[in-house]
Amino acid sequence: MTQESSLAGLTEGQARARLxxxxxxxxxxxxxxxxxxIAASVLREPMFLLLVGAxxxxxxxxxxxxxxxxxxxxxxxxxxxxxxxRRTERTLEKLRDLSSPRALVVRDxxxxxxxxxxxxxxxxxxxxxGDRVPADARLVESHALLVDESLLTGESFxxxxxxxxxxxxTRVFSGTLVVGGTARAEVFATGATTELGRIGVSVxxxxxxxxxxxxxxxxxxxxxxxxxxxxxxxxxxxYVATRGDVLGxxxxxxxxxMASVPEEFPVVLTVFLxxxxxxxxxxxxxTRRMPAIEMLGAxxxxxxxxxxxLTENRxxxxxxxxxxxWRAQPSWxxxxxAVLSAAALASEPEPFDPMERALxxxxxxxxxxxxxPGRLAxxxxxxxxxxxxxxxxxxxxGTHVIAMKGAPETVLALCDAGAGDREAIAAAVKDAASRxxxxxxxxxxxxxPEPPASARDIRYAFLGLVALADPLRATVPxxxxxxxxxxxxxxxxxxxHPATALAIAQEAGLDASRVLTGxxxxxLDDAALAEAAKTAQVxxxxxxxxxxxxxxxxxxxxxxxxxxxxxxxxxxxxxAADIGIAMGRRGTDVAREAAALVLLEDDFTSIVGTVRxxxxxxxxxxxxxxxxxxxxxxxxxxxxxPLVLGWPLFIFPVHVVFLEFVIDPACSIVFExxxxxxxxxxxxxxxxxxxxxxxxxxxxxxxxxxxxxxxTAIVYGVLLARATPEGEARAAAFATLVVGNLxxxxxxxxxxxxxxxxxxxxxxxxxxxxxxxxxxxxATLYVPPVAAVFRFAPIxxxxxxxxxxxxxxxxLWLDLYKLVQxxxxxxxxxx
Numbered sequence: 001m002t003q004e005s006s007l008a009g010l011t012e013g014q015a016r017a018r019l020x021x022x023x024x025x026x027x028x029x030x031x032x033x034x035x036x037x038i039a040a041s042v043l044r045e046p047m048f049l050l051l052v053g054a055x056x057x058x059x060x061x062x063x064x065x066x067x068x069x070x071x072x073x074x075x076x077x078x079x080x081x082x083x084x085x086r087r088t089e090r091t092l093e094k095l096r097d098l099s100s101p102r103a104l105v106v107r108d109x110x111x112x113x114x115x116x117x118x119x120x121x122x123x124x125x126x127x128x129x130g131d132r133v134p135a136d137a138r139l140v141e142s143h144a145l146l147v148d149e150s151l152l153t154g155e156s157f158x159x160x161x162x163x164x165x166x167x168x169x170t171r172v173f174s175g176t177l178v179v180g181g182t183a184r185a186e187v188f189a190t191g192a193t194t195e196l197g198r199i200g201v202s203v204x205x206x207x208x209x210x211x212x213x214x215x216x217x218x219x220x221x222x223x224x225x226x227x228x229x230x231x232x233x234x235x236x237x238x239y240v241a242t243r244g245d246v247l248g249x250x251x252x253x254x255x256x257x258m259a260s261v262p263e264e265f266p267v268v269l270t271v272f273l274x275x276x277x278x279x280x281x282x283x284x285x286x287t288r289r290m291p292a293i294e295m296l297g298a299x300x301x302x303x304x305x306x307x308x309x310l311t312e313n314r315x316x317x318x319x320x321x322x323x324x325x326w327r328a329q330p331s332w333x334x335x336x337x338a339v340l341s342a343a344a345l346a347s348e349p350e351p352f353d354p355m356e357r358a359l360x361x362x363x364x365x366x367x368x369x370x371x372x373p374g375r376l377a378x379x380x381x382x383x384x385x386x387x388x389x390x391x392x393x394x395x396x397x398g399t400h401v402i403a404m405k406g407a408p409e410t411v412l413a414l415c416d417a418g419a420g421d422r423e424a425i426a427a428a429v430k431d432a433a434s435r436x437x438x439x440x441x442x443x444x445x446x447x448x449p450e451p452p453a454s455a456r457d458i459r460y461a462f463l464g465l466v467a468l469a470d471p472l473r474a475t476v477p478x479x480x481x482x483x484x485x486x487x488x489x490x491x492x493x494x495x496x497h498p499a500t501a502l503a504i505a506q507e508a509g510l511d512a513s514r515v516l517t518g519x520x521x522x523x524l525d526d527a528a529l530a531e532a533a534k535t536a537q538v539x540x541x542x543x544x545x546x547x548x549x550x551x552x553x554x555x556x557x558x559x560x561x562x563x564x565x566x567x568x569x570x571x572x573x574x575x576a577a578d579i580g581i582a583m584g585r586r587g588t589d590v591a592r593e594a595a596a597l598v599l600l601e602d603d604f605t606s607i608v609g610t611v612r613x614x615x616x617x618x619x620x621x622x623x624x625x626x627x628x629x630x631x632x633x634x635x636x637x638x639x640x641x642p643l644v645l646g647w648p649l650f651i652f653p654v655h656v657v658f659l660e661f662v663i664d665p666a667c668s669i670v671f672e673x674x675x676x677x678x679x680x681x682x683x684x685x686x687x688x689x690x691x692x693x694x695x696x697x698x699x700x701x702x703x704x705x706x707x708x709x710x711x712t713a714i715v716y717g718v719l720l721a722r723a724t725p726e727g728e729a730r731a732a733a734f735a736t737l738v739v740g741n742l743x744x745x746x747x748x749x750x751x752x753x754x755x756x757x758x759x760x761x762x763x764x765x766x767x768x769x770x771x772x773x774x775x776x777x778x779a780t781l782y783v784p785p786v787a788a789v790f791r792f793a794p795i796x797x798x799x800x801x802x803x804x805x806x807x808x809x810x811x812l813w814l815d816l817y818k819l820v821q822x823x824x825x826x827x828x829x830x831x
Contacts, residue, residue, distance in 0.1 A: 009106030009124040018120040025119040025135050025190035103134035121190055127183040133172045136194040137185035139163040144181035144379050147172055268624050271668045276617040284600040285610045292579050292596035296614020298688040301554055303563045306494035308602045310508055311470040315358040321428045322464035339464035342444045345403035346391050380455035392451035400448040411441035415462040433499030437467040477509045479608040487684030493539045501540035510537045517541045529553040547573035560688045565591050616676035624671035626701040627748040631663055633705025634712055641713055648726050662773045666745050673765045674749055704811055708740035711810035715803055727793030731781055732803040738777050739807030747811040754815035
């Protein structure tokens with residue numbers, strides 16, 4: 001591809017053909033888990049090993065029917081688990097694809113943002129500061145390009161790249177980071193054929209480690225499993241000692257272990273976090289790190305940008321100031337055009353920033369040349385203490401024009417202007433800023449022989465001011481009010497003039513009684529800044545690198561900080577925050593890589609919606625875990641009690657398998673699908689250090705389980721005492737247990753509202769599970785071949801009704817407890 005033809009890039013047809021022929025621009029991925037691999041891992045789970053052991057015991061005992069039923073159960077449970085695992089894996093794969101680096105390419109002569117894996121050989125890619133280079137490419141055009149190649153070389157310093165010169169200097173490589181300048185480059189290698197692919201480095205392969213929830217759950221599983229194994233041995237020995245049956249003792253021990261081992265706990269975490277990330281993605285927020293989901297409900301401070309987050313990022317030039325007056329279109333004249341032309345010259349020729357796009361559009365509308373004949377010779381970017389941008393343009397005559405735009409105080413310090421002029425300019429800036437407009441000063445130096453090393457080394461002629469409007473998003477005031485109700489403090493951080501920040505903050509509903517500037521931050525030591533950060537909600541004229549100090553100060557006061565950012569210099573703050581949130585549209589790749597969440601639409605309301613969803617996910621995990629604690633108590637209890645009291649055994653492996661068909665879908669589907677209650681944002685954030693399994697939560701779960709155990713044991717014991725046949729007593733008590741299990745689902749749907757208040761709240765999965773469980777229960781009771789396997793005898797409708805009523809009524813005490821808590825002004829937030 002020649003340089004001339006490359007300006008239009010490939011056509012979409014060419015790109016599709018090369019993608020099909022050469023494959024995606026992706027490094028070899030870790031081997032996917034196939035069906036057999038997933039099945040093998042599932043079969044290693046304790047529950048399946050116990051089922052296999054129980055089936056083997058039945059074969060030894062000669063009970064072929066029971067053995068075949070358990071074998072069929074193994075196949076069914078295995079199939080359900082494999083499908084669930086594969087679905088979760090596919091969900092995570094889709095999320096990884098969505099959050100992979102993006103690339104800006106030219107196709108059919110138009111700039112398009114595409115997934116990095118869709119870049120093909122011959123594509124013309126546009127590179128800017130903060131971008132990851134998507135593939136190996138040869139520079140076609142470059143402007144002060146600096147690339148961090150430490151991923152490949154290990155050297156931390158940036159490398160100067162240019163379109164002409166030695167071969168190594170004209171090439172950029174996949175995975176490296178643009179830290180300065182811009183460029184166009186033609187891709188010559190993708191995927192495994194890149195330098196990165198050849199040395200076998202995978203940038204995307206990150207081990208996030210165990211989350212706090214996973215560690216806490218693993219500890220509980222270890223404790224319960226240890227207790228279960230101990231009880232299993234005790235029960236087996238007790239059975240042998242009292243009844244003299246070794247195989248029966250082994251079977252009783254296996255049944256107790258199956259009833260006690262909480263193998264669902266890790267499943268709940270995996271499914272809830274994966275599906276939670278999927279739900280958040282549907283709302284336009286990508287999850288790059290799972291721990292962010294569990295932290296969302298604890299966020300106490302949201303630090304956000306003004307431009308594009310609180311405002312619409314729809315910059316439009318509103319007014320031009322010169323000679324003592326503000327003017328709006330259509331009254332702009334040729335002198336106003338000169339101001340706009342200089343502002344355009346101080347912008348990128350192909351701007352990414354909405355403000356620079358607005359300046360170029362306005363300049364072009366007046367017929368001004370932007371850029372002028374000549375070439376861009378040097379850029380002077382923003383720097384510490386220099387809140388302005390300048391560009392040096394070389395004319396055909398060999399001299400240079402240097403145009404500058406930026407903060408009025410920075411630009412004026414480099415201009416020759418009298419005291420009277422400075423006072424008038426300051427008054428004009430204050431006037432526009434108080435109206436919420438963003439104000440830039442514009443200056444120019446002409447006839448400069450050679451561009452100086454620093455833009456501060458020459459004097460400029462002040463030309464005027466430009467004011468840009470970026471309206472507040474209509475949804476922001478409501479979202480900030482919602483945050484206030486939820487106990488979340490919103491902090492606005494902007495590089496704009498304090499008066500502009502103040503006007504937007506007041507319009508948004510933020511407390512603007514105190515505005516701190518970047519200069520104030522410089523003067524304050526860490527202790528004083530931490531104290532100031534407790535109350536201030538507006539920070540203006542803040543440089544990107546100062547955001548890290550702010551985040552650190554807020555966290556030092558005990559806040560859980562969510563932080564938004566988009567630039568290269570925002571990356572440290574994003575990484576330091578408890579929840580880093582990168583802007584998807586205007587954010588750089590390095591910001592997205594540092595963040596835990598990525599907003600597809602740079603909208604503040606998306607963040608608030610994500611916090612709401614995060615609270616819902618955490619609540620549902622907690623409710624599911626409390627249900628699991630409760631449901632294992634009657635299972636284990638009814639495995640042990642009959643043996644201790646001398647009753648006929650009540651639970652056999654087939655009964656545990658039946659209940660597992662209710663337990664697993666309930667905890668991994670029903671609770672995950674539960675919607676958040678209407679008051680989820682009316683309570684303060686949960687304490688960050690609060691464990692998932694609180695003492696109160698475990699106590700409530702155990703008491704619920706004991707209540708169902710008591711109801712089941714009473715029904716079984718009373719019927720046996722009345723000389724009811726063993727099969728009928730077992731059938732009635734099992735009905736009590738199944739209905740009690742379903743009642744546990746209903747009572748644990750909400751930690752605040754009663755069963756009757758939530759009974760008809762939308763949850764289609766719940767009613768499907770309830771219908772299937774009741775249908776299966778009736779089949780076990782009244783279909784003779786099935787009843788024989790379960791050791792049941794048919795029972796009358798009245799006895800079935802009494803058994804069901806006992807099971808349902810056993811958990812109603814929790815509703816009374818919830819009502820008492822609410823009447824006392826306390827919720828069950830920490831239950």
